[in-house]
Amino acid sequence: MFKRVLVANRGEIALRIIRACRELGVESVAVYSEADIDSMHVQLADDSVCIGPGPSKESYLKPDRIIAAAEITGADSIHPGYGFLSENARFAEICESCNITFIGPSAEVIRTMGDKNTARATATANGVPVTPGSDGIVADAVEGLKVAKEVGFPVMIKATAGGGGRGMRPAMSEDEFKSQFQAASKEAEACFNNGDCYIEKLVLEPHHIEFQVLADDHGNYFHLGERDCSMQRRNQKIIEECPSPLISHEMRERMGEASVRLIESISYRNAGTIEYLVNADATDFYFMEMNTRIQVEHPVTEEVMGCELIKEQIRIASGEPVSSHVLGVEPRGHSIECRINAEDPYNNFTPSPGTIDLWYAPGGKGVRVDSHVYSGYTVPPHYDSMIAKLIVTASSREVAIARMKRALSEFTIRGIKTTIPFQQEIIDHPDFIAGKYDIAWVAKYLNEKKGE
Amino acid sequence: MKLMDEHGLSQFQYEKEDFNLKLKKGTDIEEIQKLIASVPSGGGQVAAPVPVAAPAVASAPDGGAPESPSGEAISSPMVGTFYRRPSPDEPDFVNVGDTISEGQTLCIIEAMKVMNEIKAERSGTIIQICVDDGTPVQFGDDLFRVQ
Numbered sequence: 001m002f003k004r005v006l007v008a009n010r011g012e013i014a015l016r017i018i019r020a021c022r023e024l025g026v027e028s029v030a031v032y033s034e035a036d037i038d039s040m041h042v043q044l045a046d047d048s049v050c051i052g053p054g055p056s057k058e059s060y061l062k063p064d065r066i067i068a069a070a071e072i073t074g075a076d077s078i079h080p081g082y083g084f085l086s087e088n089a090r091f092a093e094i095c096e097s098c099n100i101t102f103i104g105p106s107a108e109v110i111r112t113m114g115d116k117n118t119a120r121a122t123a124t125a126n127g128v129p130v131t132p133g134s135d136g137i138v139a140d141a142v143e144g145l146k147v148a149k150e151v152g153f154p155v156m157i158k159a160t161a162g163g164g165g166r167g168m169r170p171a172m173s174e175d176e177f178k179s180q181f182q183a184a185s186k187e188a189e190a191c192f193n194n195g196d197c198y199i200e201k202l203v204l205e206p207h208h209i210e211f212q213v214l215a216d217d218h219g220n221y222f223h224l225g226e227r228d229c230s231m232q233r234r235n236q237k238i239i240e241e242c243p244s245p246l247i248s249h250e251m252r253e254r255m256g257e258a259s260v261r262l263i264e265s266i267s268y269r270n271a272g273t274i275e276y277l278v279n280a281d282a283t284d285f286y287f288m289e290m291n292t293r294i295q296v297e298h299p300v301t302e303e304v305m306g307c308e309l310i311k312e313q314i315r316i317a318s319g320e321p322v323s324s325h326v327l328g329v330e331p332r333g334h335s336i337e338c339r340i341n342a343e344d345p346y347n348n349f350t351p352s353p354g355t356i357d358l359w360y361a362p363g364g365k366g367v368r369v370d371s372h373v374y375s376g377y378t379v380p381p382h383y384d385s386m387i388a389k390l391i392v393t394a395s396s397r398e399v400a401i402a403r404m405k406r407a408l409s410e411f412t413i414r415g416i417k418t419t420i421p422f423q424q425e426i427i428d429h430p431d432f433i434a435g436k437y438d439i440a441w442v443a444k445y446l447n448e449k450k451g452e
Numbered sequence: 453m454k455l456m457d458e459h460g461l462s463q464f465q466y467e468k469e470d471f472n473l474k475l476k477k478g479t480d481i482e483e484i485q486k487l488i489a490s491v492p493s494g495g496g497q498v499a500a501p502v503p504v505a506a507p508a509v510a511s512a513p514d515g516g517a518p519e520s521p522s523g524e525a526i527s528s529p530m531v532g533t534f535y536r537r538p539s540p541d542e543p544d545f546v547n548v549g550d551t552i553s554e555g556q557t558l559c560i561i562e563a564m565k566v567m568n569e570i571k572a573e574r575s576g577t578i579i580q581i582c583v584d585d586g587t588p589v590q591f592g593d594d595l596f597r598v599q
Contacts, residue, residue, distance in 0.1 A: 034591075038490070043484065044483065050592050071532075
């Protein structure tokens with residue numbers, strides 16, 4: 001087991017990782033930017049190192065400073081969390097060459113699955129269905145249009161280096177293809193330094209269903225069920241649940257098998273998530289991409305499957321097998337998570353940084369709040385707007401919904417605007433209660449409201 | 453206070469102990485209470501975050517800030533180990549009282565086996581050396597004070 005883990009992240013996930021370390025009896029090191037000096041995770045870590053000013057590019061995205069921090073604090077491992085450098089193959093490589101264990105898969109695997117196009121090819125090679133599309137990168141808009149016509153409109157133009165919903169544009173018809181192609185490519189060039197794009201058939205009104213996978217050095221490759229993350233606004237998830245209210249038992253088996261086949265084929269290690277699109281009738285599933293890291297919404301899987309994913313990540317990385325109680329675990333109950341963002345949902349979700357002068361989080365049976373925030377905390381403007389994850393778990397989906405409704409109504413965050421009132425509307429909506437929603441639902445709902 | 457005046461070394465010794473082994477000065481509850489007590493709890497108005505004016509030093513000792521000598525601080529632009537000389541058997545790059553010129557190497561900060569020379573951005577006189585030789589530094593830590 002490691003002696004000291006450096007947490008190369010911030011906010012709620014940094015706190016989450018530090019808590020897991022504490023329970024494992026492992027020391028933790030926090031790195032932080034000047035804007036995060038008052039963050040709770042900095043106080044609770046055993047050691048902390050300032051690595052730069054507020055902007056991520058000058059702090060959390062500086063591999064050299066993070067490695068240097070590991071060196072001066074004697075950390076023997078680094079947990080990258082999600083976002084930031086968690087899927088940066090180069091960073092994983094540097095860790096490896098400095099004899100610091102990167103808690104995740106190898107740099108090579110990150111590179112393979114991080115290239116969306118290569119990942120698609122890997123899926124196809126292993127009999128995992130993918131949406132019809134181009135056979136790799138398309139050279140330009142002209143070639144892209146040819147593919148689009150073959151595959152049939154509408155199509156999605158996707159950056160191979162993209163992630164987090166960026167660098168993708170739909171093209172509903174031939175007319176808008178060229179301009180959308182150029183827009184996607186430009187955004188990809190700006191965000192990821194790589195403007196290469198490929199084409200996929202656009203599955204209309206799809207559901208986003210992802211499978212949690214785990215693999216260790218002792219030959220264990222398995223999945224821990226799915227999460228339904230279809231409730232999204234502009235490709236950003238806002239509510240997730242486990243299990244999915246949509247897919248049948250048979251579909252779950254098929255998707256689970258495909259997921260395990262895929263990770264075995266690339267000798268995957270540690271935790272990962274395979275994201276699929278499922279069509280409206282829930283008869284077909286298509287591989288979209290693989291995230292070679294822990295996901296934001298991992299808690300709903302933890303609650304239903306009775307496991308602790310961050311601890312398993314640390315165990316696996318240190319050479320231990322996955323906990324025996326996690327192998328062959330059966331799901332129990334239903335869990336729903338709301339991502340609470342510092343945004344004003346009634347003003348186009350404008351970010352709302354500022355000081356929270358009163359923070360009262362809900363409690364009671366089956367209520368879990370993962371957050372680094374406290375009364376008096378100031379939300380800095382430099383980072384993504386998520387300030388808390390509210391996770392409820394219950395014996396059934398019906399009770400979970402009632403519990404989430406109750407928990408959201410207790411949650412008091414005064415001083416900034418949050419997405420809580422909007423999530424209350426969704427949880428109360430007949431479509432959500434019936435489990436009948438897809439990726440396009442939020443956009444449709446907001447449009448209808450505008451029309452009123 | 454007299455101790456503080458000696459090149460700030462004593463202050464730094466204290467800081468060094470805190471920094472290297474920040475093995476929790478207090479319990480979690482103490483740390484949490486200290487943090488919450490130190491942040492503003494405004495009157496419910498949305499306040500813009502206050503930009504951090506001074507470089508963050510996580511390891512500042514509890515007993516209040518020492519009287520800072522005059523002059524400007526040169527703070528660390530990186531994370532690593534601070535060295536006052538190019539190698540153990542060579543003289544220090546600079547000493548208190550030295551006049552420095554723009555571009556002159558003041559110290560080395562070593563990280564990942566690379567020795568990075570930290571150069572002066574303007575001329576002046578060294579009035580304080582804030583860090584002990586061979587000590588880890590983080591981004592923003594004061595290295596020198598220059599007049």
